[in-house]
Every structure is written in structure tokens, then in C-alpha cells.
Amino acid sequence: AQTVTQSQPEMSVQEAETVTLSCTYDTSESDYYLFWYKQPPSRQMILVIRQEAYKQQNATENRFSVNFQKAAKSFSLKISDSQLGDAAMYFCAYRPTTSGTYKYIFGTGTRLKVLA
Amino acid sequence: GAGVSQSPSNKVTEKGKDVELRCDPISGHTALYWYRQRLGQGLEFLIYFQGNSAPDKSGLPSDRFSAERTGESVSTLTIQRTQQEDSAVYLCASSLARNSYEQYFGPGTRLTVT
Secondary structure (H helix, E strand, O other): OOEEEOOOOEEEEEOOOOEEEOOEEEOOOOOEEEEEEEEOOOOOOEEEEEEEOOOOOOOEEOOEEEEEEOOOOEEEEEEOOOOHHHOEEEEEEEEEOOOOOOOOEEOOOEEEEEEO | OOOOEEEOOEEEEOOOOOEEEEEEOOOOOOEEEEEEEOOOOOOEEEEEEEOOOOOEOOOOOOOOEEEEEOOOOOEEEEEOOOOHHHOEEEEEEEEOOOOOOOOEEOOOEEEEEO
16 A cells, blocks of 8 residues: 655744755555645645656755655655745645556645744 | 635534535646545545546545535535544645646635534
8 A cells, every 4th residue: 555654743943944854655656746735724735846756856946845765765855944934734745647546645744833 | 717615614513414515626627636634634535536437435434425526517525424533624626637746725624523
């Protein structure tokens, strides 16, 4: 069965500093997507960044980047120059592309606190 | 354009009552997902609709849960004989097509069963 694990229930970072959120997953699929979603207190889920498993290059979106280690099944999110608005729950998610199912599997989330 | 909308935003109901939750996806989005998010937890897949194909109901936790979708528009999630463990936020998401990886989420419905 496919699973997504986020082992850090909560993380704190000082404003303007860098923080890394961890995510590991388990799958026997060879091709899939990985995502990081942000959920602020408003409950609105926002896509932060995505990674296609067939791409070796790590995805980057402005201050957000990932460290994708396919062999280790690891997908961490790095937030640089942290801002107060980054405070939220962050969810890692997985979706296969070739198994015929389009189910997304989410981790349990990491709550990020940004300290002023 | 308008995003995914859900109604009601909050619902309080008594144990044993039936509830209906509504999701309006983005126009033109053929795929629609329902998730349940219990307090402090991640998203739990419930059901997935794709166009006129049979829905993937594999995540529905019991036969008290059902969902319908009219074509490629509105979807309704129905919970019969609600239990306290059904208390959660129910999130809906839509995407452009089966092969589109990007989901657009609604704001959710917070259901409280007393």
C-alpha cells in the first residue's frame, strides 16, 4: 500500500531563516507526482510546489524548493527567508500516474510556526 | 474566474440526523474529489468522480456515506444517521481532467455532530 509519512508534527523557524520539512513515502510505482500543500487557518488548501518523479531536477518556486531523493523515497520542502505568512499546516501528498487510480494520499501534516 | 465553492461552511447537527454537503467545482473541471479532515489530521480520501466514468468510492468509510454528481457540475455528499466520529472538515477539490495533477480546493464544510 502507498503511504506518506510526515514525522514532524510541528516545526518553528525564526523570521527570515530557513526551515526544512520532511516527508517520506512508500510506493512500488515508478512514476508519480509529489506535492506540498499549505493550509492556513482559513482551511484553504494551496498548492506550494509539485515534483514529477521522472524528473531528476528538484522543483523550485521562489522561496520554496524541494530535495527529492527517489531511491530513498524522500521529498523534503525547504522554505528560505521565512515570512510570517508562511505559518500554516503543510501537507505532503502523493499521486500515481500509471496505476489507473487518481487517488491522492496525504501525510498527517506539519504545523509550521514562524517567530517574529 | 470563480473557485471551488462549498456549502454550508459550517453545519451543526444532532447525532442520528442526515446531512447533505454541497460542492460546486470550477466550471469545466471534469474531476472532483471529496476528502475528510479530522481535527489535527491529514486529508482522508473519500470518493472521486471523473466525467461519466463510474466513481471511485473506495474511500467511503461506511454505507452511511454516499455521494452523487450531476454530469460535470455540482456534487453532494450525504451522511446518513450521523455519528460523533463524523465530525470533521469535509473538503472538495476539482481538477481539469483525469491526467491533470493540480487540484483546486474549496474552503471546506466543518461538520459538528452533537
